[in-house]
Amino acid sequence: MPYSTSGNREEHTANLGLIPQPVEMRTAPGVFTITPQTPLVATGEALAEARMAQDTLAPAMGFRLPLIEGDGPRNGAIVWLLDETLTELGDEGYRLDVTTEGVVIRAPKRAGLFFGLQTMRQLLPPAIFRQARVEGIEWTLPCVSITDYPRFQWRGLMVDPARHFIPKSALLRFIDVMALHKFNTLQLHLTDDQGWRIEIRKYPKLTEIGAWRDETLIGNLLHDTPHKFDGRPHGGYYTQDDIREIVRYAADRHVTVVPEIEMPGHARAAIASYPELGCNPDQRLSVRTIWGVCQDIFNPSDETIAFLQDVLVEVMELFPSTFIHIGGDEAVKDQWKASESVQARIRELGLEDEEELQSWFIRQMDDFLTRHGRRLIGWDEILQGGLAPGATVMSWRGMDGGIAAARKGHDVVMAPTSHTYFDYYQGPPEDEPLAWGGLLPLETVYDFEPIPEELDKEQSRHILGAQGQLWGEYIPDERQLEYMAYPRACALAEVVWSPKEGRDYDGFRQRLERHLERLKVLDVNYRPLDPASR
Numbered sequence: 001m002p003y004s005t006s007g008n009r010e011e012h013t014a015n016l017g018l019i020p021q022p023v024e025m026r027t028a029p030g031v032f033t034i035t036p037q038t039p040l041v042a043t044g045e046a047l048a049e050a051r052m053a054q055d056t057l058a059p060a061m062g063f064r065l066p067l068i069e070g071d072g073p074r075n076g077a078i079v080w081l082l083d084e085t086l087t088e089l090g091d092e093g094y095r096l097d098v099t100t101e102g103v104v105i106r107a108p109k110r111a112g113l114f115f116g117l118q119t120m121r122q123l124l125p126p127a128i129f130r131q132a133r134v135e136g137i138e139w140t141l142p143c144v145s146i147t148d149y150p151r152f153q154w155r156g157l158m159v160d161p162a163r164h165f166i167p168k169s170a171l172l173r174f175i176d177v178m179a180l181h182k183f184n185t186l187q188l189h190l191t192d193d194q195g196w197r198i199e200i201r202k203y204p205k206l207t208e209i210g211a212w213r214d215e216t217l218i219g220n221l222l223h224d225t226p227h228k229f230d231g232r233p234h235g236g237y238y239t240q241d242d243i244r245e246i247v248r249y250a251a252d253r254h255v256t257v258v259p260e261i262e263m264p265g266h267a268r269a270a271i272a273s274y275p276e277l278g279c280n281p282d283q284r285l286s287v288r289t290i291w292g293v294c295q296d297i298f299n300p301s302d303e304t305i306a307f308l309q310d311v312l313v314e315v316m317e318l319f320p321s322t323f324i325h326i327g328g329d330e331a332v333k334d335q336w337k338a339s340e341s342v343q344a345r346i347r348e349l350g351l352e353d354e355e356e357l358q359s360w361f362i363r364q365m366d367d368f369l370t371r372h373g374r375r376l377i378g379w380d381e382i383l384q385g386g387l388a389p390g391a392t393v394m395s396w397r398g399m400d401g402g403i404a405a406a407r408k409g410h411d412v413v414m415a416p417t418s419h420t421y422f423d424y425y426q427g428p429p430e431d432e433p434l435a436w437g438g439l440l441p442l443e444t445v446y447d448f449e450p451i452p453e454e455l456d457k458e459q460s461r462h463i464l465g466a467q468g469q470l471w472g473e474y475i476p477d478e479r480q481l482e483y484m485a486y487p488r489a490c491a492l493a494e495v496v497w498s499p500k501e502g503r504d505y506d507g508f509r510q511r512l513e514r515h516l517e518r519l520k521v522l523d524v525n526y527r528p529l530d531p532a533s534r
């Protein structure tokens with residue numbers, strides 16, 4: 001079968017509306033049509049991915065494709081091949097060949113087969129995303145030859161169930177839509193001033209007390225004053241069995257869930273549960289009902305360190321992720337400055353000041369996680385007072401923290417407010433639902449370049465990838481979560497997956513218009529596109 005290589009790549013991909021854009025793609029005339037008799041063929045570990053394909057395609061097709069154990073191409077079939085010799089495709093790459101005779105998906109690792117399936121779903125009519133049998137449709141795939149692999153290994157989104165609890169069912173759906181865009185990392189911001197959202201067996205009060213607040217601020221923290229509250233209790237948490245389910249569900253879709261346990265700041269819900277963890281143990285605090293940076297901070301006693309490490313033990317049992325996020329941002333030091341016992345602790349440890357104390361605090365966690373075979377990641381404030389030896393930095397206050405960390409030989413995930421804060425407005429605030437502030441239009445996300453010019457080639461290797469943040473203060477429910485995430489996450493998916501050289505906003509927009517047909521069928525509550533400016 002001669003493949004057409006005429007015309008530019010953008011023209012071909014624009015026609016198919018693939019997001020993220022594959023590394024290489026050639027189209028050819030003709031289609032392959034999937035019928036109830038089309039077998040899925042796989043063997044060994046590839047069988048699990050073929051089963052995922054079977055399950056994924058069945059609802060809309062209204063039939064389960066027969067699964068045959070075997071290997072090697074065969075006519076009329078969809079063949080799933082694990083081939084370790086295809087090392088140039090990396091851990092997540094794949095090749096997808098569709099001819100009029102059949103389909104072959106090859107990858108060196110299981111993840112590649114899964115991402116190949118995601119491309120295949122996008123090549124089918126958008127009706128494939130329906131959840132019940134669609135009548136009168138031909139399930140055709142256009143003839144293509146695709147070679148595809150990601151640019152970055154960390155392709156993340158972060159959600160914040162601490163500010164508004166995200167029900168498990170919504171999280172599972174969120175993972176499904178992420179995986180469709182070939183994201184592979186979901187950071188769960190599990191603890192904050194306004195709620196503690198993970199069951200810890202050793203410390204039940206964290207969820208008996210810390211998972212519930214009396215009421216919630218109405219309107220924008222900064223602009224809607226005097227403050228009003230809704231008078232309605234809010235809360236919820238994931239049991240350990242819920243967490244196991246979420247982690248397994250994500251792993252089946254080759255998404256790693258990275259848990260975040262905030263320290264030493266953003267600790268109010270924990271301190272409300274166990275006042276001895278705070279700097280004023282005689283004070284009774286409630287779980288916070290208002291947004292913004294809070295003064296309450298963990299005290300740096302041996303007991304608090306032991307408490308947090310106990311929490312991390314249970315977290316590590318639940319989350320196989322190599323990276324464990326310990327927050328580290330916005331730790332206001334006023335209470336440390338005012339506390340005699342904390343000042344005595346600083347002297348006892350031979351430290352210079354509160355910044356060094358924060359660094360010491362993080363180091364206790366870094367040592368602990370490293371001893372357990374894990375890696376610490378934290379927001380860029382963990383650079384203050386000296387970076388812990390094993391730490392990876394998530395750069396949010398611009399790129400500078402990430403640049404400094406990479407220069408020191410530390411790994412970095414880029415998550416700057418300027419390009420990845422999906423809690424910012426997507427258009428003029430007067431036309432948009434209430435949000436935190438800021439402005440982050442789709443095109444700005446698309447223009448993001450995670451590797452700063454300041455870094456040389458060797459240092460650039462430390463940029464693991466990038467992540468979009470969905471802070472939850474103004475995201476009260478699943479519909480709003482999707483509205484803030486999409487289509488900006490489509491743009492970010494392309495930034496972290498597709499080659500830098502092929503970046504072209506106009507082409508992306510044309511593909512996105514096709515792609516939104518899929519999201520419509522999935523009932524993803526994406527923000528509508530602005531009219532095209534060109």
Ligand code: ACM
Pocket residue numbers: 329330379396
């Ligand atoms: C952050 O936005 N405080 C990481």
